[in-house]
Amino acid sequence: MTGYLQLARLGLAALVFLGALLALPLSMAWGASSALPLEPAHPAGWAQSLEPRLNLYRMGPGLYRSALPKTADWPALQRLGVTTVVNFYQHSDAEWLRDPQVTQVHLPMHTDRVDDSDVIAALRSIREGESRGAVLIHCKHGQNRTGLIAAMYRVIYQGWSKEQALAEMAGAGFGGEDRMGDAERYIRGADVGALRIALESGACSTSPWALCALKAKLTSLVEGV
Secondary structure, eight states: OHHHHHHHHHHHHHHHHHHHHHHHHHHHHHHHHHHSOOOOOOOTTSOEEEEGGGTEEEEETTEEEESOOOGGGHHHHHHTTEEEEEEOSSSOGGGTOOOTTSEEEEOOOOGGGOOHHHHHHHHHHHHHHHTTSEEEEEOSSSSHHHHHHHHHHHHHHHOOOHHHHHHHHHHSSOSOGGGOHHHHHHHHHOOHHHHHHHHHHTOSSSOTTSHHHHHHHHHHHHHHO
């Protein structure tokens, strides 16, 4: 009887051991999968990351945004078909971009004092560039200045709501979210209808008393004399 009990105990132990071996891969797989952070799903229309080091994103067919490129980045941008570069940083692109076939547009701005004339000039330059090929917009880090213009492009030309554009600006992974207060204030207060009218009419601002508008009037008066 004692021998049978020992055999039964050995058989039970073997079954327990075999069950543990079978369960181990499943428990490891479950532990690994549960330990992985869940990535939030971005809306399909948001900008797509192409090169994190450069903060380079594709906003859509033929439109890209980035941080300040270097000379070594140009071949990759060239392969994307970029023929116009619109720069919102204070320093010119001439130091890194020496291709005479590329249109360089320099519109330095500060988000703490941006106005409608700055935005109109930027959006108009982007649209003009798109008529010739792909366009890259950038500032130093590719965050708040570039983010402001990218958001206004979404609203003015693509029909996004302000909330949709702000959500992408803060949540798509561009960085610098803690410095986007000024850009957000401008976007929330922007008169979208007035901006569209100015862009369609060729006006430099939504206000006839803006400095650029007064300069244009003065120039026309002088030339008319």
